[in-house]
Amino acid sequence: MGRLRKLLIPGVDKSLLVRDAVKAMPDPTRRRFITTGASLGALTLLSGCDVIDSSSAEELLKKVSKFNDAVQAWMFNPDALAPTFPESMITKPFPFNAYYDLDDAPEIAGADWKLEVRGLVENKKPWMLDELYKLPQVKQVTRHICVEGWSAIGSWTGTPLRDFLKLVGADTRAKYVWFQCGDKDGYNSPLDMRTALHPQTQMTFKFADEILPRAYGFPMKIRVPTKLGFKNPKYVLSMEVTNDYKGGYWEDQGYNSFSGS
Amino acid sequence: MSSLAVSDDHADTSTPAKVIQPTWVRVLHWTNAVAMVLMIMSGWQIYNASPLFNFTFSSSITLGSWLGGALLWHFAAMWLLMVNGLIYLVLGFITGRFRRKLLPITPGGVISDAKAALTLKLSHGDLSKYNSVQKLLYAGIIVVGIVIVLSGLSMWKPVQLYWLSALFGGYDIARYVHFTCMALIVAFLVIHVALAVLVPKSLRAMIIGR
Numbered sequence: 231m232g233r234l235r236k237l238l239i240p241g242v243d244k245s246l247l248v249r250d251a252v253k254a255m256p257d258p259t260r261r262r263f264i265t266t267g268a269s270l271g272a273l274t275l276l277s278g279c280d281v282i283d284s285s286s287a288e289e290l291l292k293k294v295s296k297f298n299d300a301v302q303a304w305m306f307n308p309d310a311l312a313p314t315f316p317e318s319m320i321t322k323p324f325p326f327n328a329y330y331d332l333d334d335a336p337e338i339a340g341a342d343w344k345l346e347v348r349g350l351v352e353n354k355k356p357w358m359l360d361e362l363y364k365l366p367q368v369k370q371v372t373r374h375i376c377v378e379g380w381s382a383i384g385s386w387t388g389t390p391l392r393d394f395l396k397l398v399g400a401d402t403r404a405k406y407v408w409f410q411c412g413d414k415d416g417y418n419s420p421l422d423m424r425t426a427l428h429p430q431t432q433m434t435f436k437f438a439d440e441i442l443p444r445a446y447g448f449p450m451k452i453r454v455p456t457k458l459g460f461k462n463p464k465y466v467l468s469m470e471v472t473n474d475y476k477g478g479y480w481e482d483q484g485y486n487s488f489s490g491s
Numbered sequence: 492m493s494s495l496a497v498s499d500d501h502a503d504t505s506t507p508a509k510v511i512q513p514t515w516v517r518v519l520h521w522t523n524a525v526a527m528v529l530m531i532m533s534g535w536q537i538y539n540a541s542p543l544f545n546f547t548f549s550s551s552i553t554l555g556s557w558l559g560g561a562l563l564w565h566f567a568a569m570w571l572l573m574v575n576g577l578i579y580l581v582l583g584f585i586t587g588r589f590r591r592k593l594l595p596i597t598p599g600g601v602i603s604d605a606k607a608a609l610t611l612k613l614s615h616g617d618l619s620k621y622n623s624v625q626k627l628l629y630a631g632i633i634v635v636g637i638v639i640v641l642s643g644l645s646m647w648k649p650v651q652l653y654w655l656s657a658l659f660g661g662y663d664i665a666r667y668v669h670f671t672c673m674a675l676i677v678a679f680l681v682i683h684v685a686l687a688v689l690v691p692k693s694l695r696a697m698i699i700g701r
Contacts, residue, residue, distance in 0.1 A: 291563040291567055294566070294567035295563055310651055313650070381663060
């Protein structure tokens with residue numbers, strides 16, 4: 231306590247200082263799943279053992295989430311297509327959504343940008359945007375479903391990811407394609423290979439027939455209509471074909487990793 | 492299982508030691524109660540991330556403290572709810588409990604029993620026999636329970652289970668169906684708990700069976 235007092239600057243309002251310090255702290259509730267006493271009591275009944283500390287409850291929940299990954303991988307049908315919609319049903323305006331404000335969205339200069347390809351691929355040459363634009367493209371009008379519950383129908387045009395993976399000689403027996411992106415704080419996300427090879431999984435260059443705007447992930451996003459929105463990377467910088475589970479921005483915070491639709 | 496056959500077959504002989512609620516019903520009932528409370532409280536937290544209506548649930552009554560935590564709870568407790576519910580449905584049908592206890596439900600019976608209940612003239616002499624209002628509510632809540640699970644699955648897997656999603660009119664409408672079922676279950680819960688407290692021997696029967 232004495233040491234703490236010494237750290238306080240004379241003449242500075244202590245309560246303001248504390249308020250500033252709290253503001254600088256990361257959201258403490260983020261990683262804490264259990265707060266209420268009621269929930270702990272319920273878990274004791276649920277597991278039949280005495281769960282006193284919340285960390286063991288979290289461990290149990292994480293185990294069930296891993297189990298749910300396996301169940302979803304088992305349920306995943308590589309031929310089941312996400313429903314498509316007429317253009318008249320496109321949501322306007324399509325929402326911008328991220329863990330930062332639009333002002334903080336990456337501003338990437340298309341001419342300087344290149345897509346890095348790493349890992350278990352034969353050809354690791356980086357790709358310029360105009361090279362990627364020359365690849366055959368298809369359009370899809372599908373529903374984007376956010377983990378928060380809302381959804382919106384959008385129109386995305388680009389190259390099927392499986393065609394690109396074939397083109398660069400990717401080892402499609404690998405477990406994941408791991409994307410790294412230009413979002414602040416370093417968004418990244420693993421995509422299981424079977425979903426990466428799904429016919430509707432797309433390297434997207436256009437939204438509503440226009441070059442992908444900054445709000446939706448210029449210069450390239452990965453549109454995955456069989457996953458929740460947070461597993462649709464934007465502002466993609468690199469992709470890595472890998473057998474290692476490298477985690478992801480949201481996955482590491484507790485969102486279910488498979489999160490398939 | 493044997494206690495069930497004994498209790499239900501001898502429902503009309505009123506000995507003091509008569510089993511009103513067999514063991515399997517009690518175990519499944521309280522497991523369901525825990526699962527339901529976990530699902531509802533975590534569901535409220537999930538709802539708060541993108542509210543359908545012009546209100547949110549106070550964080551003092553939600554579970555999970557943020558969306559990610561609530562989803563972990565919801566998708567863990569769903570297994571408890573579904574497996575428990577499935578066992579209940581199977582046993583309810585094969586033991587004949589549903590047919591015996593919940594049927595028949597007639598509009599006339601419901602109206603006269605509702606009147607009797609509101610004028611406090613309803614008999615609670617034999618707890619093993621449900622009155623018409625109870626039959627309607629218990630049968631109804633089973634249907635609501637089935638619909639809330641199916642609409643939940645259709646939102647969890649709108650691509651893999653697209654046919655189920657389509658049955659509910661699509662992902663967006665399934666959200667409203669899911670919410671409505673939750674509201675009906677909460678309303679049922681309020682009445683159910685209030686009446687159990689008003690007729691304490693019914694609560695005792697659900698705990699110790701007699």
